[in-house]
Amino acid sequence: MRDFTLKDKRLSTISKLILLGLWVILSEIIDNEVIFPTLGSTLKSLIEIVKTPDFISIIASSLLRSLIGFLISLFLAVLTGILSSISKFFYNVMIPILNFLGSVPTMAIIILALIWLNNEIVPMFVGFIMIFPILYETVQKGILNVDKKILEICKLYKVRRITLIKDIYIPSIFINLSMVFTSALSTNLKMVIAGEALSQPKFAIGSNLQIEKMYLNTAGVFAWIIIILLISKLLSYIMKAAIDFTKVDKWM
Amino acid sequence: MKYRVLNISKSYEELKVLDNISIDFPKDKTTCILGPSGCGKSTLLNIIAGILDPDSGDVVGFKDESISFVFQEDRLIPWKNVRDNLSFVLEGKMDKRDIERAIDDYLKSVNLQDYKYYYPSNLSGGMKQRISILRAFIYPSSILLMDEPFKSLDINNKHTVMEFFKKLKVMEKRTCILVTHDVDEAIELSDRIIILSDKPSNVKMVMDNYYVHNKNKEDKAHIKNQIERELME
Structure with a gap:
């Protein structure tokens, strides 16, 4: 709640203008397009990128990879989160897997993925190793943190198991998930793009970032960053609209 | 005894x-x-x-x-409205039409019929407790x-x-x-x-x-x- 009360659109706009101003000043001072491109050359690159015939395919492919990866992570997180909440055996099986994902450097796993997997799969896998643990723990928290007093009520009133799952556990999982959904989606997108930069699939934002870097076209890199920021913003608006539409938080 | x-x-x-x-x-x-x-x-x-x-x-x-219990605190389910908090304990124990009729009658009896679709977060402490009492009364215990x-x-x-x-x-x-x-x-x-x-x-x-x-x-x-x-x- 505090986050919402602290939010001020005017101050946020001022901050954005200051950043733009700093960009203009720094690019003037550095005066080197390869190290720090100007606002003008970045906008020019941006227009050129948008005009390329493959632009839509590139954006669509990256978004599709990100979406598929996210849905797989979500499905597996819900499945394993539920299983580990009801089975002590499964809970303990998941501990070393999560510890592995948490402590082994992400780059080491990505390198292995590059050796083992198809270059279309690697970006999704990179997103998965980053967001699966977050979603898994959120699902588990949703189940284990159900208010014990509500469970006592259910036991007393002999609420059927199916009603208990449908009306208590599932809403609790989704309420918890809805709180991390937007940040998990945006982290996943960033990781998928990083994976694309390494695995170089044909149509991909990450592959294009890598190409711009190879040609030392820093303005092109900046332009792609702007595109990624816009996509991220768009995704968060879509998520907000989806949450408003489903009214998942109407009771709050 | x-x-x-x-x-x-x-x-x-x-x-x-x-x-x-x-x-x-x-x-x-x-x-x-x-x-x-x-x-x-x-x-x-x-x-x-x-x-x-x-x-x-x-x-x-x-x-x-079968036991119903009114606790000192309301223990309502926050993501369910008044109607659903009441029907939740009745599912499988009555048919749907009887559940609806019972909920309407009981809410009317404590002057809360206008709050049927309110969520607990929008009710006062006293209202929530009345719903919790109704839940115990309405349950066929x-x-x-x-x-x-x-x-x-x-x-x-x-x-x-x-x-x-x-x-x-x-x-x-x-x-x-x-x-x-x-x-x-x-x-x-x-x-x-x-x-x-x-x-x-x-x-x-x-x-x-x-x-x-x-x-x-x-x-x-x-x-x-x-x-x-x-x-x-």
């Missing part, structure tokens, strides 16, 4: 709360448990409901019965346990809910156990009054409340005096 607790003792670590308590609860009557704050009245009620296990002693007759149910209600709402409880007692036969520290409430609602001593609690006095049947004001004053004397000792 169908329902009883026998030689119940319960301690929380070193602190002994209940000490060898035995009480009979007459079927279809309301028994009120009175006692000083913190004497273990709620603990006893939780043991009867099967939420807590006693250290020793037996709970007889309650295990296989043979035993109704109530732990200081009217504590958070203002005088008018308390009167409405108490009157509804009296009506309910006439309409439906239920064995009720009411825990309270309010002597007037006990005299107004119960057939039998049990007074517990301070910790470690045991039964200090059992009295039949003849006022509830004859409504004689002198009797009421006499019973009240007797209870207050007993509580002061």
